[in-house]
Amino acid sequence: MHTHPFDWLDEQAEARRRAGLLRTLTPRPAASPLLDLAGNDYLGLTRHPAVARAAADAALRWGAGSTGSRLVTGTTELHAELESELADFCGFEAALVLASGYAANLAAVTALTARPGTLVVSDAYNHASLIDGCRLSRARTAVVPHRDPRAAAGEFAAHGGPAVAVTDSVFSVDGDAADLPALARVCRAAGAGLLVDDAHGLGVLGEGGRGAAAAAGLAGDADVVVTATLSKSLGSQGGVVLGPARVIRHLVNTARTFIFDTALAPAAAGGALAALRLARAEPQRAARVREVARETARMLAGEGLQVCEPDAAVVSVRAPSPEAAVRWAADCRAAGLAVGCFRPPSVPDGVSRVRLTARADLTDAQLRTVVGTVAATAPRAR
Template sequence: MSAWNLQAELTALKEAALYRQPRALDASGGPRVFCSNDYLGLAQHPRVREALALAAQVEGVGSSGAHLVTGHRVLHDRLAVALARWTGRERALTFSTGYMANIGVLQALVGRGDAVFSDQFNHASLIDGARLSRATVVPYRHNDLEDLERHLKTVRARRRLIVTDAVFSMDGDLAPLRELAEVAARHDAWLMVDDAHGIGVLGKDGAGTLSSLALSAAQAPVLVGTLGKALGTFGAFVAGSAELIEYLVQRARSYMFTTAPPPALAAATLASLELVRNEPERRAHLQRLVAQFRDGAQALGLPLMPSATPIQPLWVGEAETALVQSRALERAGFLVTAIRPPTVPKGGARLRITLSAAHSAQDVDDLLEALAKLDLP
């Protein structure tokens, strides 16, 4: 068979229930969505939409160039300053996406002769960034400090970087960040934390998981946050010392060699940041929904996973079963995507339910009622 027989591979994916298709949603209606990352319900907020539209009227749409050429605008600076202040770091640098932030930071900070110690459940962008960096990649068992420390004792390298999600994207559980920072300090390593799912949701003013634990830039030098989830817009940032950020400006290829994001997007994020900081009731409502969902799911005997965050996956196991259950939910009017390998390990398929401050208590009750009718393991 020709090596170019792509159809054979596509067919194999279908047969293994691993084929994926984008689902086109329509803002004017459709199923109730319980799998988005819009945790605070800000993607549709009138003030965020208005900020985007007004700024586009003044600034135009495209930035027309890379940050270091002609694409950088005052709005980008304003956003970076606001993000640094919010997260309690000296400086921040915005990137077009979280994926690009992670690969850019990893490529900039480590290379041949260095080592990246990476939690086995880390997001794909961290895994890809570590691979692209050409550093030695040392995976450690999920949240297992002993395993990490064992590797740190044996792997010699010039720079050693421990990399972890703060809130694991497909599990919803938290990394033991305080302990990881201590391990890092003991071994002269740096800690890089991807807080894509904690930023906006956890901590005082929603400033994220590191802020909720009062971990300083000395303890966790590299903080990555995304803007397309709880902030409801698009993009990402890295926050840290002024020196780190200056280094990334000079070295992060995914910052240097790409068109800067539309400046109006920065205006939208600034508006959404105001809402995140000044309306703590969104987080309080969200936490109540999480508790309501967990209590209800427990009472129904559903296969909950140990998570206290808005990411509340239900363990299914087989990819095929997850797909069947996801389709049944959609027929009942709820969109919950089936998460299957390679996003999660083989045999670890799940329904990744996420809650949002845009949901009501009634929405959660209705979802529980639909879940009760499923045939879950």
């Protein structure tokens, strides 16, 4: 007798449930009563009237969708304008917008490792999109300990051929930052390229939020490529690769997630462009989000919680178990606060956490509410 070919799915689901790792989707209403520190709206621009209006105007002018891939009908004047302003703001020669930050990382990693014999040196805590890019590239990948440029140097020396180092600028679990100046020195000594995923740095780090590469003095360098998402600080959707013009030309001709994917919708491009202009005009937003993150961490540590020191906008608080993290996040929600819940296998070190994301538009009174709620619902307080 044959069993059903998908019965194994139920067995895996039950195993996840027993381990406290079952994930479910929870739709949110348009007007949520929750104070949101779970999303990534770092600069508080997603609902800014100018951003929402620009997105709506773009949809009315260009249509609801882009109608095709970038190389066919999907490139509008709006996409080109967004790319030009992103490159100028971040200090790079050129930029290429894709449908998501995930797609941008897949494009950049696979395109930059197309030369036969290329080695990829990847930080152990890199985001899943960089990890998947390494896998899709089919290049030999050396995973090195977290934030360890010396380990990267050892891999380069043992390889002795073409190589690229890939790293997050700010790691999404604990909110710590890569030592980009040190990693860049190691790469240059080996003649290797450097690819930085600045998803959590754009809009937060650097002068006026120009990003981690700008903060490290690497923006515009001929051997540095940066990816980012438009869905965090810029409050919209999409991804971008920034770098030398010849790298961008190479991506246009070789990157499968660019060539074969439908282009970013005009509404998302219009919203991101408006948000970028606001970030440029109001550089105090970047300074404020960093201040909020530092103060949140300081106050939570004062409550006796195990908090990682934030290098950008991510504030991570450790939980004793996956089940405790789930309960903690649920209790926060019941008290009116949305926080993230990170559990295995999403965390590379196997430690569960609740994660708070600072926002530039958070008031001091709201900050006190956040800290009080997280502390009152902490597992140790039961």
